[in-house]
Amino acid sequence: MRDKPTLRIPLGILGLLAALAVYALLVAKASDLIADLPVLVQTPIYIVLGTIWLLPLKRFLIWMETGSWRIPPNE
Secondary structure (H helix, E strand, O other), rough: OOOOOOHHHHHHHHHHHHHHHHHHHHHHHHHHHOOOOHHHHHHHHHHHHHHHOOOHHHHHHHHHHOOOOOOOOOO
């Protein structure tokens, strides 16, 4: 646990919001291409695009708490 507050958490939240906004804009731009596909093809594409942003989230949250990108060893 931290003894002193750090700027990592507020900066991390702002960075996360900015990254998600950029990702959302990219998906919105891609939706023009995806809209021409049949619905049964669109569905898995949107499921993948809707969950792919979760992949780096764990390490990002660990960095916000510990300052390290790696998972800390058990204490």
